[in-house]
Amino acid sequence: MSPTIIEDLHGTVIAEWHARLADNKNPRRNHWQTKTIYFRSAAELLAAHPGQPLTWKSVVAAARPRGNRSTFYEVAGAHARHRMLDDLIGDGRPDSVQLALRYLRSDPVEQLIDETKVWSYWPYRQHLLNRIITTAMTPVQLEEAMTQAVIAWARRNEALAQATGHTPPACAVEDLIVLCQGRLAAIRAAGRLSEVIRQATTEG
Numbered sequence: 001m002s003p004t005i006i007e008d009l010h011g012t013v014i015a016e017w018h019a020r021l022a023d024n025k026n027p028r029r030n031h032w033q034t035k036t037i038y039f040r041s042a043a044e045l046l047a048a049h050p051g052q053p054l055t056w057k058s059v060v061a062a063a064r065p066r067g068n069r070s071t072f073y074e075v076a077g078a079h080a081r082h083r084m085l086d087d088l089i090g091d092g093r094p095d096s097v098q099l100a101l102r103y104l105r106s107d108p109v110e111q112l113i114d115e116t117k118v119w120s121y122w123p124y125r126q127h128l129l130n131r132i133i134t135t136a137m138t139p140v141q142l143e144e145a146m147t148q149a150v151i152a153w154a155r156r157n158e159a160l161a162q163a164t165g166h167t168p169p170a171c172a173v174e175d176l177i178v179l180c181q182g183r184l185a186a187i188r189a190a191g192r193l194s195e196v197i198r199q200a201t202t203e204g
Contacts, residue, residue, distance in 0.1 A: 014171040039116040050159040077108030098186035121169035168193035
């Protein structure tokens with residue numbers, strides 16, 4: 001495996017966004033902890049009531065130890081702090097901007113779900129990166145390994161995976177773009193992984 005691809009996967013826009021906010025030594029860590037409260041609330045509500053639309057009120061009511069409107073809108077919506085979307089737009093490269101446009105939402109709850117998918121998928125991504133580092137794989141095998149990681153996540157988090165039209169975790173889309181090395185545009189990568197999730201969560 002090319003060290004360049006490994007570096008590129010560690011240095012994607014979303015990987016750097018996640019690292020910056022989730023770093024224990026970073027002052028933004030408290031904001032990430034607040035985000036996590038709402039990520040967990042959204043994921044648990046979707047699992048408990050699959051197919052039922054979420055509202056900001058239901059997410060706030062389910063947040064533990066205590067949610068409220070002001071902190072919800074700190075982590076979701078057009079004026080939320082440290083949005084994943086803003087990092088993609090700010091990066092400015094065509095694939096990043098195209099990916100941002102794919103995940104541009106008018107509904108703050110849907111925006112929260114997009115970030116919740118990234119948070120939920122992250123352990124699968126970390127496991128995948130460890131496999132890539134320690135196992136020699138061809139480009140085809142790399143894409144297959146990534147697809148299997150998305151399938152494993154989707155089957156374990158079925159309601160979350162199906163939410164917002166089977167939209168894949170944005171970080172998985174970005175990773176697939178990196179692995180394809182210019183052969184797959186962001187919109188096509190997102191569409192391919194959406195179909196993977198649809199099949200994984202509707203077929204026995």
